[in-house]
Amino acid sequence: MKNSGKEIGLPLNLDIKKKLSLQSNASKGPPSPKLPFFIGVAGGTASGKTTVCNLINTQLHDQRIVLINQDSFYHSLSDKILQKVNDYNFDHPEAFDTELMLSTMEKLKHGQVVNIPNYDINSRKRVEPPRQVHPADIIVLEGILVLHDSRVRDLLNMKIFVDEDSDIRLARRIQRHTIERGRNIQNVLDQYCRFVKPSFEDFVLPTKKYADIIIPGGGDNDVAIDLIMQNIRTKLGQHDLCKIYPNIFIIFSTFQIKGMHTLIRDVGTTKHDFVFYSDRLIRLVVEHGLGHLPFTEKQVTTPTGSVYSGVVFCSRLCGVSIIRSGESMENALRACCKGIKIGKILIHGHGTNGRQLIYEKLPSDIASRHVLLLDPVLATGNSAIKAISLLLNKGVPESNIIFLNLIASPQGINAVFERFPAIKLVTSEIDATLNENSRVIPGLGEFGDRYFATDD
Numbered sequence: 001m002k003n004s005g006k007e008i009g010l011p012l013n014l015d016i017k018k019k020l021s022l023q024s025n026a027s028k029g030p031p032s033p034k035l036p037f038f039i040g041v042a043g044g045t046a047s048g049k050t051t052v053c054n055l056i057n058t059q060l061h062d063q064r065i066v067l068i069n070q071d072s073f074y075h076s077l078s079d080k081i082l083q084k085v086n087d088y089n090f091d092h093p094e095a096f097d098t099e100l101m102l103s104t105m106e107k108l109k110h111g112q113v114v115n116i117p118n119y120d121i122n123s124r125k126r127v128e129p130p131r132q133v134h135p136a137d138i139i140v141l142e143g144i145l146v147l148h149d150s151r152v153r154d155l156l157n158m159k160i161f162v163d164e165d166s167d168i169r170l171a172r173r174i175q176r177h178t179i180e181r182g183r184n185i186q187n188v189l190d191q192y193c194r195f196v197k198p199s200f201e202d203f204v205l206p207t208k209k210y211a212d213i214i215i216p217g218g219g220d221n222d223v224a225i226d227l228i229m230q231n232i233r234t235k236l237g238q239h240d241l242c243k244i245y246p247n248i249f250i251i252f253s254t255f256q257i258k259g260m261h262t263l264i265r266d267v268g269t270t271k272h273d274f275v276f277y278s279d280r281l282i283r284l285v286v287e288h289g290l291g292h293l294p295f296t297e298k299q300v301t302t303p304t305g306s307v308y309s310g311v312v313f314c315s316r317l318c319g320v321s322i323i324r325s326g327e328s329m330e331n332a333l334r335a336c337c338k339g340i341k342i343g344k345i346l347i348h349g350h351g352t353n354g355r356q357l358i359y360e361k362l363p364s365d366i367a368s369r370h371v372l373l374l375d376p377v378l379a380t381g382n383s384a385i386k387a388i389s390l391l392l393n394k395g396v397p398e399s400n401i402i403f404l405n406l407i408a409s410p411q412g413i414n415a416v417f418e419r420f421p422a423i424k425l426v427t428s429e430i431d432a433t434l435n436e437n438s439r440v441i442p443g444l445g446e447f448g449d450r451y452f453a454t455d456d
Contacts, residue, residue: 036108037236038155039140042147042207043162044200045091046172048218052162052228053142055219059229063236064136066108070143072117073101076125085124086187091144091199098149101141105155111135121181137236144200147207157235160228161211164218166197239430241410245417247424251288257281261429264406265444271453278451281406281428282376283332289372289404289426290336293317314370318363320345321374322387325448329374329404341369345390347383355382360390367395370402376447378408378427380438381415388420398422406447407431409440 039056043049057065073096081088089095100117107114115130147153147161170192177183208214213231215224242248251257260277263269269277295311302308319333319342320326330342343362347355363369371391378384384403391401401423403416408427411434416425431440448454 036136037138037157037232038105038109039138039158039160039232040146040153040156041140041142041160041162042144042204042211043218044164044166044169044204045144045196046169046176047162047164048215048220049142049144049162051219052160052215052225053140055225056138056140056229056232059225060138060232063138065138065140066133066136067140067142068104068116068133070096070101070141070146071121072119072131073097073104074119074124076119082124086191089195089199091196091203093145093148093203096143096145098152102149102151102155105139105141105152108133108135108139109155138232144204145207147210148203153210158232159210159212161208161214162218163208163214163216166200168218241413241430245413245421245425247417247422248413248430249288249292249424249426250430251284251426251428253429257284257428265442267445271450274450278328278376278406278447279332282329283335285404285406285426285428286329286332286336286372289402289424292402292424292426293370316369317372318343318366318369319372319374320362320366320387320391322347322383323359325376325451326374328376328447328451333372333374345387347386349382355386357386357390362391362394366391369396370400371396373401373403374405375403376406376451377440377444378403378405378412378416378425379434379440380409381412384412384416385419388416388423392420402426407440407444409434 041049041053053067057067074090075095075097077085077088097117104114104116112135114133116133117126118128118130119125120127141152141156146156147159153159173192173196174185174188177188178185213224213228215221215228217224219225239248239250242250260281263277264274264281290313293314295313297309298312299307299309317337317340319330319337319340321330321342321344323344323346327344333340333342341363343366344360345357345362346359348358349355373384373387373391375384375387388398388401388403392398398420399422401420403423403425405425405427407429408425409431413425413430416423431443433441435441444450
C-alpha cells in the first residue's frame, strides 16, 4: 500500500486568517450543518472498485453513506451514434457529463437533495425516473475517471486508486460481458484493444498520481482495506480545527473515554471520582503525547534468542507544569517517564495588566530538551502563550514543545497557534466555545479547585 502523503481536509492554500474569520462568524449564528466526507474511488475497468466501495459501505454501517457511480453520468447517445455504437469510446472523458456530476456533488456538499440520472446500459440512454439522493455523512463516488477532472478532485476528502494487474482486469471484463451481459467474446476483445486499453493508459493511469491511497491487488487486499477504514474513521472524527492546524492531535474517542468525560464534567461527581477519572484521562493524554517524540530504530535480542526491530524514544525530555492545575498531570508523567525532570511556571492575572509571570523554576539545560507543557484546560490561551514565550526565551525550539491538556476551546487554540504554529497540542476533546467570563463551555468548571478540593 502506498500513500502519497497529501493532507486530507481543507485546502492548505486558503488563508488561515480567512478560515478563522469564517469560523468566528459561524459561531455567532446557528451551527452550520456538518459537511459530508467525500471519497473518490478510481481505477481501471474491472479493477475491483465496486468491491472496495461495498466494503466501505459494509464496515461503516454506523454512518449514513451514499454510493454514486460515475457511469450514471454517461451522456445519452443519439440514435445516429447508436447506429455505430461499436465505434463509440465509453472510456473517454468526453463520454461523461462531468459538468452535471460536478454540480450534483456541489449540491450534496451544501446539504441539498439531488436527482442522479438513471442510465440504462442496454439502451445507452437515461431513463425515468432518476434516483433521488439525500445528503449523507459519507458520499462515495466511484468510476474509472473520478480523479481526472481537477474540480472533482478538489471536492474529495480522500482519493483512492484501485490498482490491479492488466491481465486480471481483462479476464474479469471478459467474464462480466460474456457471462453476465451475453456479449460476444470477440467483440469484447475488440473493444478492449481499440478503446479500453488505450484510454486506460492515456486517461485513467495518469490519475494514479493524484491518489492519497493506492490499493494494490484490488478489493482482495484486506490489509489495505483495514488501513483505509482506520484512516476514514480518523478523518471523520477530526475537529475542523485539525484541518486548519496540522499539529493538533485529539486522542481517538471511544465510549470509555466519552464515559470518563461524562463523569468529570458532571457537577454532581464526587471529589474522589473526579480525581480518579481525571487521572485516567490525563494518563492517556500523556501517553499519546509521548508518541510524538522523535525516535531512532533499534534492534534487541529477546529471551528466545530472536531479534526484535523496535524504536528508542528521545531521552532528553522534561515536563513543565503551569501551576496550579498543571500539577495534577505530573504524577501521570512520572509514571510514564521514570526519573523525568519537571519544571514549574506560575502565571497570574492582575486586573487590566493581563497575565503576569510570578514564578518559574526550570531545568538549567531545558534548551536541549523536548518539553511536555502541562495544563489540563486551554481556555483563552493567555497563560499558555505566556508559558510558551518563556520557554522560547530559555532557548527551547518551538517545534520541541508538546502542549498537553484534557479539554481546549477553539478560541484558545486559535490564539496559541497564531503565535506558535510549530508547537504540538495533544488533547482529549475540543469544546464548543467560551462564555462571557472566559470559561470553557460546556467545560468542567475550575479544574484545579475540583481536583485539589479547594472549591466551595
